[in-house]
Amino acid sequence: MSKYEPLILAFCCHYCAYAAADLAGSMRLQYPNNVRVLKLPCTGKLEVNFILAAFERGVDGVFVAGCLEGGCHYLEGNLRARRRVERAKEILSEIGLEPERVDMFNLSSAQGPRFAEIVNEMTARLTSLGPSPFRPARGAEEPVREMTEQAEASLSGENHDCCQS
Amino acid sequence: MIVANRKHVQELCNMFKGHKRVLLVGCGTCVTVCLAGGERETGILGSAVRMALKLAGRGEVVVNECTIERQCDDAFFDPLAAHGAEYDAICSFGCGVGVQALAERFPDISVYPGLNTQFMGLLESQGVWTEKCSGCGNCRLGEFAGICPITRCSKRLLNGPCGGSRDGQCEVREGLDCAWQLIYDRAKAIGTLSKIEEIALPNDWSTALDGGTRKVVREDQCIAGLGPKA
Numbered sequence A: 001m002s003k004y005e006p007l008i009l010a011f012c013c014h015y016c017a018y019a020a021a022d023l024a025g026s027m028r029l030q031y032p033n034n035v036r037v038l039k040l041p042c043t044g045k046l047e048v049n050f051i052l053a054a055f056e057r058g059v060d061g062v063f064v065a066g067c068l069e070g071g072c073h074y075l076e077g078n079l080r081a082r083r084r085v086e087r088a089k090e091i092l093s094e095i096g097l098e099p100e101r102v103d104m105f106n107l108s109s110a111q112g113p114r115f116a117e118i119v120n121e122m123t124a125r126l127t128s129l130g131p132s133p134f135r136p137a138r139g140a141e142e143p144v145r146e147m148t149e150q151a152e153a154s155l156s157g158e159n160h161d162c163c164q165s
Numbered sequence B: 001m002i003v004a005n006r007k008h009v010q011e012l013c014n015m016f017k018g019h020k021r022v023l024l025v026g027c028g029t030c031v032t033v034c035l036a037g038g039e040r041e042t043g044i045l046g047s048a049v050r051m052a053l054k055l056a057g058r059g060e061v062v063v064n065e066c067t068i069e070r071q072c073d074d075a076f077f078d079p080l081a082a083h084g085a086e087y088d089a090i091c092s093f094g095c096g097v098g099v100q101a102l103a104e105r106f107p108d109i110s111v112y113p114g115l116n117t118q119f120m121g122l123l124e125s126q127g128v129w130t131e132k133c134s135g136c137g138n139c140r141l142g143e144f145a146g147i148c149p150i151t152r153c154s155k156r157l158l159n160g161p162c163g164g165s166r167d168g169q170c171e172v173r174e175g176l177d178c179a180w181q182l183i184y185d186r187a188k189a190i191g192t193l194s195k196i197e198e199i200a201l202p203n204d205w206s207t208a209l210d211g212g213t214r215k216v217v218r219e220d221q222c223i224a225g226l227g228p229k230a
């Protein structure tokens, strides 16, 4: 069996964390390549169902990265996101999944190294927690790509049919 | 509006014991506004229940969601009718009225409540709802400066306050406003103090739930041959 590499979905704000991830790349900083980034116009766009949908599709962990507190482009989007992450943690515990699998971070667009640090921190945490019980049984790459595409599709509202069966 | 809140994920999973296909039905009206049972919240609980069932080794149970405009009106059930037969249980994320309406519409299928219906209330501030009316069937707000003592005084006193009123707070629970302080303050502000100086007559509870299940009939609106139902 291949070594377990946690799959992480990162919801990143366009104004800070997404730019920080870009900067981390330009700075050639090394961080695990198991993170898939989804850009949000603001972390205030995040809803609890995005997080649960990601876990249902088999990611091992989720992090949400928004602007520094007080620095949100839309004033309080990042504060709302933090509350929603708290709610997601509560529901994860009710399901029986470790709430530490999801977390919220704040950083500015200038903090490329911090972005790399967050990915390292989440990777270490999820490695010690072990794989999510909802991880698909198949090999690594394909389901990962599918998952991000599905998550992107669900973010754009394509999967919201009434009475899906 | 009717205010409700969600049940624990495990409570929902336990309710679905013995079922193979469960449809969670959200309601697009009151419970959407109070963030308990609309499309988004039903989706969240749907995800949560699927994952919890999988962890409990019951991953074969199919759990789907859909949301209809309103559950307290039979007319909105038509889009659901075609799908109902595909499930052996329905869980309503509407208020208690919605749950019972679904049970009437689908007499052969088990119907469960997804929410705990709380009260008729008001959005106090973002994310905070408070109870305002108990539906007593004979509104007396005019006697009490527009503040309902039946609902908001913990002892339902019609001639308050009681001796437990302190600095505007009710003795029953910390942080609870004394309804009679509110009534007094508002009556004073609008110049109707003399009204609350009169002794309020005892309530006729026969118009409330104590008189048995109630029904409102508007004869002029009943279509001949179709209603009112017996």
Ligand code: SF4
Pocket: B132, B133, B134, B135, B136, B137, B138, B139, B140, B141, B148, B149, B150, B151
């Ligand atoms: S008096 Fe009766 S109808 Fe009026 S607000 Fe109070 S409980 Fe509701």
Ligand code: SF4
Pocket: B152, B153, B154, B155, B156, B157, B160, B161, B162, B163, B164, B165, B166, B169, B170, B171, B172, B177, B178, B179, B180, B181
């Ligand atoms: S303190 Fe006020 S609200 Fe509480 S029971 Fe007494 S009169 Fe009613």
